[in-house]
Amino acid sequence: MTRAPADLRWLGALCLAELGTMLVWSNFAAVLPLLQTEWHLSNTEAGLIFAAYQVGYILAVAILSTLTDWVEPRRIYLAGALWAGLSGLAFPLWAQGGASALLLRTLAGIGLAGTYMPGMRLVAERFDAARRGFAMGCYIATFTLGTSVSLLLTSWATARWGWRAAFALTALGPFLATAVASVTLKPGGVSRGPRPERGVGLAPVLRNGSALRLIVAYGAHTWELMGMRGWIVPFFAASLTAGGTSLALATQKAGLAAAAVLAIGAVSHPIAGLFSDRWGRARLISVIMLVSGACSLTLGWALQWPFGALVTLALFYGIMVTADSAILSTSIAESAEPAYLGRTMALQSTVGFSSGALAPAVFGAVLDLAAKLGRPAPETWGWAFTLLAAGVLVGPLVVGFKEPARPRL
Known part of the structure; x- marks a missing residue:
């Protein structure tokens, strides 16, 4: 008797839990234009606060993901979801300016480290190679969908009750995720691979050339992705305010438009994963990264386009x-x-999210530098997005178009 229906139900429940944990991801980006005004933040400072979430993730993920070689990922996932809820509530209670926001967003990133990669390992180990691309696509699509729902929910709640209430509302998501995951992830529910040797550290990974090339490409991918996600709301808001829209209304409209941009990205994960199960992975990776880089380059120089056309391209x-x-x-x-x-x-x-943490900060620094040099707004945004496009092109250079050897997992 096939396990496919049970596996899909399990995957659906895990994705629902992951959606809950992601509700705290984009809440800061959704209100960034307002907080820049309220707290008198420069673009560089704003970028650093956005990046702090990834920094917290990076500080914790090397430990927590490595622990899954020894400890059931289920236990790490549940602890991470609970931490995400508690840290999510801490921000609206105690954030009073740039310094406190930087610290609290760093602490919040630890929750993501305890859920995202441990959950991904659970999916990778449960599904065989013939179904793994699709299953991983569904799981990672939830990450993307969650960033969009977070933007949408925060923008909607901020317009009604203010940003602190909106942050508190999004913090409920990880608590709901803890409840769902505690029911779905049974002890011993996923078969475990062989135990690693003690004391070898990262040596076996660093000797694996195929994995290292793909990890470098993943870093190029997250450079572009996180740079865009961190600044897409201010970019849309800049386009609207240049046309005479008030900052408050521009922020609300920009948040809704950005939520749509992030949400539509969720569709491509399972579809691309399904295609890669049938057609191979390397060629598809390289083609997608080339097209994405071209989009980034074009969008950055399109600030003065009609807003509808700008959103369509986005x-x-x-x-x-x-x-x-x-x-x-x-x-x-x-x-x-x-x-x-x-x-x-x-x-x-560590590589991916270090790159992803650096990108928003560098993006903001480029905006500040271009403004100090007296460059017009369309040009400042153009150069910042060009930097994202240049980074993602590293991916096709290291992956190429030749398929690797047979999967080991």
Whole structure:
């Protein structure tokens, strides 16, 4: 008797839990234009606060993902979801300016480290290679969908009750995720691979050339993705205010438009994953990254386009910028030695989210530098997005178009 229906129900429940944990992801980006005014933040400071969430993730993920080689991922996932809820509530209670926001967003990133990669490992180990790309695509699509729902919910609640109430509302998501995951993830529910040798550290991962090339490509992917996600709301708001819209209304409209851009990206994950299960992964990764880079380059110089045309281009960009994510993560899992899957994923996350944390900060710094040099707004945004496009092109250079050896997992 096939396990497919039970597996899909399990995957659906895990995705629902992951959606809950992601509700705190984009709440800061959704109100960034308002907080820049309220707290007198420069673009560089705003970018650093957005990046702080990834920094917290990076500080924790190497430990927590490596622990999944020894400890059931279920236990780490539940603890991470609970931490995400508590830290999510702390921000509206105690954030009073740039310094406190930086600290609290850093602490919040630890919750993501405890849920995202441990959950991904659970999916990779439950599904075989013939179904893994699609399953990973569904799981990672939830990440993308969650960032969009977070933007939408925060924008909607901020317009009605203010940003502190909106942040408190989004913090309820991880608590609901804890409840769902505690029922779905049964002890011993996923078969475990062989135990790693003690004391070898990252050496087996660093000797794995196939995995390392894919991890570098993952870093290029997250550079572009996180840079865009961190600044798409201010970019849309800048377009609207240049046309005479008030800052408050522009922020609300920009948040809704950005939520659509992020949400549509969720569609490409399972579709691209399904195609990669049938057609191969490397070629698809490289083609998607080339198209995504072209979109990034075009969008950055389109600030003065009619807003409808700008959002239309951004929607296509939203599809392409996420389409390679599930294929990259699946390929990394398949290229890893099974005994060292946890620490391979730890290195993947450390490289990827370090790049993703750096991108919004560098993006903001480019905006500030261009403004100091007296460049007009369309040009400042153009150069910032050009930097994202340049970074993502590293991916096709290291992955190429040749398919790797047979999966190990």
